[in-house]
Amino acid sequence: MIKILDETSLNKWDAYVESSANATFFHKAAWQEVIETAFGHKGYFLYAEQSGEVVGILPLMHINSLLFGHALSSCAFCVYGGIIADNDAIALALDTRACELAEELGVDYLEMRNRTQQTPERPYKELYVTFRKELEDSDEKNMLAIPRKQRAMVRKGIKAGLVSEIDDNVERFYQAYSESVRNLGTPVFSKKYFKILKSVFKEQCDIVTIVDKDKQLIASVLNFYFKDEVLPYYGGGTEYARAVQGNDFMYWEVMRRAVEKGIKIFDYGRSKEGTGAYKFKKHWGFEPKPLYYEFHLVKADAMPDINPLNPKYKLFIAAWKKLPLPVSQFVGPWLAKDLG
Numbered sequence: 001m002i003k004i005l006d007e008t009s010l011n012k013w014d015a016y017v018e019s020s021a022n023a024t025f026f027h028k029a030a031w032q033e034v035i036e037t038a039f040g041h042k043g044y045f046l047y048a049e050q051s052g053e054v055v056g057i058l059p060l061m062h063i064n065s066l067l068f069g070h071a072l073s074s075c076a077f078c079v080y081g082g083i084i085a086d087n088d089a090i091a092l093a094l095d096t097r098a099c100e101l102a103e104e105l106g107v108d109y110l111e112m113r114n115r116t117q118q119t120p121e122r123p124y125k126e127l128y129v130t131f132r133k134e135l136e137d138s139d140e141k142n143m144l145a146i147p148r149k150q151r152a153m154v155r156k157g158i159k160a161g162l163v164s165e166i167d168d169n170v171e172r173f174y175q176a177y178s179e180s181v182r183n184l185g186t187p188v189f190s191k192k193y194f195k196i197l198k199s200v201f202k203e204q205c206d207i208v209t210i211v212d213k214d215k216q217l218i219a220s221v222l223n224f225y226f227k228d229e230v231l232p233y234y235g236g237g238t239e240y241a242r243a244v245q246g247n248d249f250m251y252w253e254v255m256r257r258a259v260e261k262g263i264k265i266f267d268y269g270r271s272k273e274g275t276g277a278y279k280f281k282k283h284w285g286f287e288p289k290p291l292y293y294e295f296h297l298v299k300a301d302a303m304p305d306i307n308p309l310n311p312k313y314k315l316f317i318a319a320w321k322k323l324p325l326p327v328s329q330f331v332g333p334w335l336a337k338d339l340g
Helices: 007-019 030-039 088-105 139-145 148-159 171-183 191-204 246-260 276-283 311-321 325-336
Strands: 002-004 042-050 053-065 069-074 109-114 128-134 163-167 205-211 217-226 229-237 265-272 288-290 292-297
Touching: 002 088, 007 042, 007 053, 030 042, 030 053, 030 191, 042 088, 053 088, 069 088, 088 109, 088 292, 128 276, 139 148, 139 246, 148 246, 163 171, 163 246, 171 191, 171 205, 171 217, 171 229, 171 311, 171 325, 191 205, 191 217, 191 325, 205 246, 217 246, 229 246, 246 265, 265 276, 276 288
Parallel strands: 069 109, 229 265
Antiparallel strands: 002 042, 042 053, 053 069, 109 292, 128 265, 128 288, 163 205, 205 217, 217 229
């Protein structure tokens, strides 16, 4: 039987996520609360139940935007998603219900954000890759595992006297992150969103902030922790970061602190092929693996192309980069709330 997540089934859902080898941090039930509260989009978290036990899940978020289209996505604002199920029959039942729901809602398309290809007959975006790597058990081994040129960048940050601190609020993070995102020509998420992430995920979410010897803000990153993985998910540097290799040092500190916690996997997250972020992660010795964002088209005739590499956004991006930071922080969240 396919059901929709409610308060009575939260614990069963998350117990299934914890027990499943294929589940990710982005399958956690709390994402529905986060996205609904921060952005106002409605969630339809489907799960299959047999004999009172959860045997499959599919987190779906519904976004209806005048600017960016009408979609049902697993899972919006997350890099991974898709169906997790005990067997193929349960997966098919969840998939069938998702397609039915997409038709009922009249969306343009249903999107499944899979780490592996699930439905070869469906179109998928050959755009995104993910970078994941197993960590060594010591700082020395992890440092040596970084390719020589990038390792020199980390050491430059160390020599510059940079240090990392754990923040219990989002203030410094938001300053560094929003400045970095503005410089890329991308609308920034609201500060409210990051406060909600910290509040909802608690000890599974922290902020590592980098400062110099004068306590000047250099860079900051918000990280998720799931099972034996760390996922530095949102990050950015100030104008001072480049001169002291602040971003390289920041990710090194996330890695170093993760090893202290016993973390085994460093997930560098999603990037678009050919971008600066893609090259940066490759220079750290991480190998890209394709992500399979598969689409079931409903009203749309083709897959959406809402990304900064689309030439039609070129002028917008160029103009956005020139905005004063306070203006981008004020206007950006209105646009970003639909860029799931």
